[in-house]
Amino acid sequence: VSTMVLFGALTGPIHFNWRLFLSGRQRQELEATGRITIPIGIGFRKTLVVEEEVIKEVERIDAHQLFGTIACPLLIVHGNADPIEKMFLKNTRQAMAYLPPGSKVAVIDGASHGFCRHIDLLTDLSSSWLRERLSVERIGAR
Numbered sequence: 001v002s003t004m005v006l007f008g009a010l011t012g013p014i015h016f017n018w019r020l021f022l023s024g025r026q027r028q029e030l031e032a033t034g035r036i037t038i039p040i041g042i043g044f045r046k047t048l049v050v051e052e053e054v055i056k057e058v059e060r061i062d063a064h065q066l067f068g069t070i071a072c073p074l075l076i077v078h079g080n081a082d083p084i085e086k087m088f089l090k091n092t093r094q095a096m097a098y099l100p101p102g103s104k105v106a107v108i109d110g111a112s113h114g115f116c117r118h119i120d121l122l123t124d125l126s127s128s129w130l131r132e133r134l135s136v137e138r139i140g141a142r
Contacts, residue, residue: 003133004070005126007077008113011066012091014058040114063095073102075129077122079111088113104129 018036019027026036034052067074076099078089092105106125111118 001072003072003074003130005075005077005129007115007122007126008079008085008088009076009092010058010061010088011076011095012063013061014087014091016058016087018055061091063091064098067095067098067100071100073100073104073133075104075106075125077106077108077115077125079108079113079115079118081110082112084113085111 019030022030022036026038030036030052036050036052038048038050040046040048076092078092079085080089089105089107096103096105108115108118108121108125111122115122
């Protein structure tokens, strides 16, 4: 692997009181089944089912452990338009010390976690990053 592009990535622990944002029905579902169904209504996906274990895992993410064995430079793209992406961006900025040399964080102004209205910009950022990294690698291999 020469490089990677991550967007909306979990790069550190998220401590979030999910129950404050759940409806009564979702709280009941969580208690009864150990999962939550979240209506999304954006694009092709109408709902998202999140297992309670995923919520617990998110609280235990360790940036050093996560990135400690990655050797290639990363481009990590975040938005800044919703609370989730703002939390993710904060964690990524804190994780920079553990990212491989040459890694970069990019912020798409006005993008929410789904990047739905910013796909073109996300594609442009990713394509530019990949072209630059892959052409440098090919030149170095000669």
